[in-house]
Every structure is written in C-alpha cells, then in structure tokens.
Amino acid sequence: MPVSDYLVTIGLEVHCQIKTATKMFCSCKAGFGYEPNTNVCPTCLGMPGALPVLNEYAIERTILAGLMLGCSTPPVSRWDRKNYFYADMPKNYQTSQLDLPLCIGGEVPLFAWAYPADAALPPHEGAVVRRVKLDHIHLEEDAAKLTHYAGYSLVDYNRGGTPLMEIVSAPDMSTPDECYAYLKSLQQLMICAGISDADMEKGQMRCDVNVSLRPKGQRELGAKIEMKNINSMSAARRSLIYEIRRQAEELDRGIAQVQSTRRWDDALGESIVMRTKENAHDYRYHCCPDLIPVRTAPLVAKVAAEKPELPDARYERLQQQYGLPAADAATLVGELPLCAYFERAAASSKAPRKVANWVINNLTAALADKGQSIADCPVAPEKLADLVGIIEEGIVSNNQAKEVLELLWSDAAISATDAAAKLGYKKADSGALESLVDKVLAENGDLVALVKGGNAKLINALTGQVMKQSRSLPAKPNPKLVTELLSAKLGL
Secondary structure: OOHHHEEEEEEEEEEEEOOOOEOOOOOOEOOOOOOOOOOOOOOOOOOOOOOOOOOHHHHHHHHHHHHHOOOEOOOEEOOEEEEOOOOOOOOOEEEEOOOOOOEEOOEEEEEHHHOOOOOOOOOOOOOEEEEEEEEEEEEEEOOOEEEEOOOOEEEEOOOOOOEEEEEEEOOOEOOHHHHHHHHHHHHHHHHHOOOOOOOHHHOOEEEEEEEEEEEOOOOOOOOOEEEEEEOOHHHHHHHHHHHHHHHHHHHHOOOOOOOEEEEEEOOOOEEEEEEEOOOHHHHOOEEOOOOOOEEOHHHHHHHHOOOOOOHHHHHHHHHHHHOOOHHHHHHHHHOHHHHHHHHHHHOOOOOHHHHHHHHHHHHHHHHHHHOOOHHHOOOOHHHHHHHHHHHHOOOOOHHHHHHHHHHHHHOOOOOHHHHHHHOOOOOOOHHHHHHHHHHHHHHOHHHHHHHHOOOHHHHHHHHHHHHHHHHHOOOOOOHHHHHHHHHHHOOO
16 A cells, blocks of 8 residues: 555654753753763762752743643652663663653644745644644653764763753654654744753754554554654654655555664664564653652742743734734744844834845845854844945945945944945935936937837846946945936836
8 A cells, every 4th residue: 555545643752951051960060062071970970879959940941841832730740760771871760750740731833934845834824834732741861972883882971961851742743744843843942932952963852753554544553663863853854754654565565563663874764673662661660769749839830920922923923013024924933043133133223124134135145155153143233224224225225235244244343334435335416316317318318218118127228327427426326226216207
C-alpha cells in the first residue's frame, strides 16, 4: 500500500534547557562554551554524601512555560529518580519527575510562519493553523555531553545538571511538516519569554520523535518507534519522512513493527535500531528521598504577572498598530530581536510601514552581507527611522538611501541627514531644479511628444537627462521628485 493508505501518528518529546545562571541542584555555572569539565562539583558529579538543593528560578520558568501553553499546575509537585547506567549520568540515576510533574495538559499553537517554506498550509484563519495537545511538562537535570569517535568517547560534565524541561506532546501530529512547525513555534515561545535561548545547534533544544503507522480504519495505534539524536528542525522532518516510508514498506511486506528506539543518522539519512521495548518501568522510578515536594501555588501566583505577549497576539498587534501587511508582520514575529529593533525604530517614525520594509529587506540584507546579527548592528533603530524620514522628505531616493546606510554603518556618530549631506544629497532648490527640468524638456521635444502621445514609460529617459545635467546643482536631486515634477509639467 502507498503511504497515503496508512494513518500516521506522531508525538514529540522536546528537551529544552532553561536559561539560568546555575545548575538545577547545585551552584555550578550553567551555560555553553566553557572549557570541558570546568563547571562541576561533588553534587553534579554524583559524589557520595553530596546533597541537591533546588533551583527555584528554574521551577518558576517551567511553570511560566506551562502558563503560556495553557497547562495546569498541580498543588504539589514531586521529584523522582530515573535509574539507568551510562557514562553521561555519574550518579547512575537522573533526578526527574514522573507522577506529579509541574505542568499537565496544555497545547502548542502551530504558527503559520513556522511551517517549512515549501509546505502547503491547510486552510486556516489568523496566525494559528492548529493546536497540538500536550501531555505534560516536567523538570529534570540534563545529562553530560558525550562525543563519540572511532575508538573512544569523550565526556563533558559541564552540561550535566543543567535545568532541563521535557515538553511531552500527545500523539497529536500526522505529518513531518507539522513536526517542523511544532518545534519552530515552541522555540519562538521559549525565546519570547526568555525561558531559553533554545538554540538547537548548541544543544539547548533537542527532541526525540515518536511515530507509528496503522492501516486506515484501525483504531488501535501501531507500534511506537522512537528516534533519538535529532539536533535540528529540518533533521526531525527528514527523519520522519524516512521513517514513515520505512515502516510503510515493511508493513506492506508483512513485517510487524516492534516498539523500539532508533538512532537517527542525519549524515546517512537513515535510522538505526538501538534497543527494543523500553517503557517507564524499565527505569525503576521511585520518589527522590533527598528532595521534598514543592507546593506550587505561591510560584504560580508569582510568575503569572510575567506572562509575555505571545507571538500570535504580537502578529495581530503589529498589523493593527503599525498598519503592516500580514507577510511583514509574520516575518518580524518570527525573529524576535528583529521585531524589537523594528518597534524601537517605528516609535520615532511617521512611516512605520516603510520602516518595516527597510528592516526586513535592506537592513537584513546588509547584516547578511557583513555576516552580522541584528544584535551586532551598528545602526541604532532611531537612526534607521531618521533614514526613512529623509526618504519621505524627498532628500534621498531609496537607492541613494542605501549609500547613506553604508555611511551610517561605518560611522556610528553621524546622523542620517549629515550622512546624506556628506554624500552630496540635500533637498534640491525647487527653483533651480524646475529651471533644469524646463531646459531638458525644451531640448528633448521628440521625447516629450512621444510621452504625450501615450508612451508614459519614456518619462524615465527624461528623468535620466535631468539627473545627468544636475551636476551643476548644489545638491543631487531625488529622482522620484524629478519624475513627479516632469509628470506635472507634462500634464500626466
């Protein structure tokens, strides 16, 4: 049977590091990029007699994530030990949560702009295509980072003990495109609240993918296949495309699927069996004797006021407040730092739509050309607003403004007006410009006749003549103003 004859069911387990100064159960630094095994202590190395101390801020951030996603928080949340024996957890157990996690239920909105560029969106209204149900969110400590080589492995315990949310979806997705949009939407939500940087390249957000197939008409879910080692959204999408096809082909040949865990090899583009039939009871969970349960009501009340503006609400507001087209609003909402830059620039501009256009197109192009991010941009938002202002005043054209932007980039102290003047762009004297236009019209009678005869495009040739002869003027005129003046004189 073709893949389309099977019902595909997908669920995700997303591990997201919380942005904290210290680890979950000790005072060691949390973060990325330190020398290996330098931020460790007896507690996060699992030394005998070392006792954990809860990171209250990490608990608050997890509850905040739950509030954003519509989860409920039980009155009491408990800590459990998940037992396993591997080099990435020196205690031979992970302090986690099973029966009483911090967040229960909820859902993740799939934003329209979060889908892959080549995906065909289903019919929808507004910013949210659909919502994916969550099972729960629990808080735990991250494991150490293992790097495998041909004949040996290296272990870095700096990551071990970092506060880690595990966001567990219900089996509520059916396509690789939805999986991609789920990860992208979740990443944006975590970033907008400052809960996590959620950088998948740095391992701050990772996911395990669960997928099963069953023939259409069958109510019972097929065997669950879990894939680990997913380190990007596109890899998650590729892994699902491969695994759905693999399972469909084997089912067609009468090969029953067995619940198992597979490792996704993105370089090979295939999944490889690691182990079979792994369930919660295999980890022998039991209540952690070193940590008392947490009464959550005071923490919920504390973080409720910190709930940020969500991306879909921001998307609607940008359109209403600034008059932006839906496509521009979606682009800005999808890049929170870029959106913040735009809003600062728009606050001091009378032309916010044009500011948005410049931020989305010209500014991002300049950043990409110079290999910089918006955080490194030397042009202050207020200066970009001033640049748009001198375009609106007719001092420079859009193309001339690109030259002004280059000067603003290299000289942080100069204003947009002074930068334009330095390049020879000032508001042309209307009398002198009008005289030059009259001169060009008198010299180009044949062109004038053709324009008046209906060939309006030839006005650009007249504009070019004016610009060519404008070297005699004290300031370079704006081509747009020249064209408008020519049109007025020709009665167009």
